[in-house]
Amino acid sequence: MIHACRPAFLLRVCLTGLLGASGLSAAPETDPAPRIEDSVVKVFSTIRKPDTAKPWGKHAPEEASATGVVIEGRRILTNAHVVLYASQVQVQANQAGDKISAKVEAVAPGIDLAVLKLDDEAFFDGHPPLKRASVLPEVKDAVMAYGFPTGGTSLSITKGIVSRIEFTRYNQPVSGLRIQIDAAINPGNSGGPAIVGDKMIGLAFSTLGGAQNIGYIIPCEEIDLFLKDIEDGRYDGKPAMFDHLQTLENPSLRSFLKLDRSVQGMVVHEPFRSVPANPLKEWDVITRIGGTPIDDQGMVKVGANLRVRFQYLIQKLAKQGTVPLTVVRGGKELAIQMPVSANHPTLIPDLQGAYPSYFVYGPLVFSTATLQFLSGNSNRMGYFIYSGSPLVTRSGQDPAFPGEELVVVASPFFPHNLAKGYSNPMTEVVKSVNGLPIQNLKHLVQVLRDAKDEFIVLAFVRSGAESMIFPRAQTLAATEEILTDNGIRSQGSPDVLAVWKAASGQ
Helix, strand or coil: CCCCCCCCHHHHHHHHHHHCCCCCCCCCCCCCCCCCCEEEEEEEEEEEEEEECCCCEECCCCEEEEEEEEECCCEEEEEEHCCEEEEEEEEECCCCCCEEEEEEEEEEEECCEEEEEEEHHHHHHHCCCEECCCCCCCCCEEEEECCCCCCCCEEEEEEEEEEEEEEEEEECCCCCEEECCCCCCCCCCCEEEEECCEEEEEEEEEEEECCCCEEEEEEHHHHHHHHHHHHHHCCCCEEEECCEEEECCCHHHHHCCCCCCCCCEEEECCCCCCCCCCCCCCCEEEECEEEEECCCCEEECCCCCCEEEEEHHHHHHHHHCCEEEEEEEECCEEEEEEECCCCCCCCCCCCCCCCCCCCCCCCCCEECCCCCHHHEEEEHHHHHHCCCCCHEEEEEEECCCCCCEEEECCCCCCCHHHCCCCCCCCCCCEEEECCEEEECCCHHHHHHHHHHEEEEEECCCCCCCCCCEEEHHHHHHHHHHHHHCCCCCEEEEEEHHHHHHHCCCC
């Protein structure tokens, strides 16, 4: 009996049989090109964010999902905000049912990138790394955004164009190159690849709230810098300048500096004082970075069609912690080696994935003012402004001296007779203890540890804030009882407990 061969697979079988019968060999089949879809994964995370109002604990778990992409080295690349503070991370392939446990290998909150390793690396046998573009895309290039956004469970692909490329602020204090696209980017797209042709040009990470068709991509150039940084197992961060500069556009400013029209660049308004032996001086005009001229708006040309802030070239030119700059000072041109660093100390820092330090003393909880603490008390911002709190007046400032911190009362009083009659001091900034100005949280703990007076006199920075007097011996004795009553395991975070126990011999 003769059976007709069906199309596709059966036709191939029939032809193979005929070729074999005639003694001819069939042409070998070539492996199909890897599909982009096979390299895109869904990332599930269980997040426990810090509770700055109860710094000894964490917020309740939050479930989140986003996207990731397979890269070289049997790793998954995603956004830092997807896995920051995650107590559990899992990965699921497109069209797969099983989830595979993962751990965070490296994370960079500033540039919003993270790398995951999987417990079962056999996953990568069927999920190859996605190729990354070696050059920036052009504006108007067609782009496809892959991810697992809200509104469904399967892979979503949206189409648009590259709208803009610029060097701008990511998360304080980190800046980087950023690509804007008009393909739809929604919650859940974070960590998904943006594709031009058959290569990834970057990783989706955010949208512009309140605007339509504006999504942002972290370009491959920034990804490559991050991956190179973590090769030694540690993330050091991006080198940068933190000096305050201003443009040279104003004619009167140019006349004041006695500059002819041929001189273009950026004026140094305030050199960054935390840089040892900073070679920049006030009123210097930075005219070149490396061999690239800087215009009066602080921009440089990159390629034929791109103009970005000159600081972009720092990440390309930095060697051994310095970049070459040309400045005009007093009418003379000077070549200097400018120190650059990834470390930008700020008075109110970002926790950067850490949990807050704290110390319990009697009915009081002390902590360090952080951006997360301010965010958690945003409903009190009007009060901070009205009262002149340093949480507002000094926000964004550099420390006045190395190690300076604002020490705050993080929580309301614990219920206890020691606090009877006092107003709630939550969010007050500590000024002094027994007349000694407080420099930082560890210094506060040291002063309390070494106090010998009968009373502890606590004063706050805010004008009108009442001073508080506590009997020292009774407060020490009550602390353990307060901790037990409120289910707090430890009197302080490990860093401050080391200071507290240093002199007591505990």
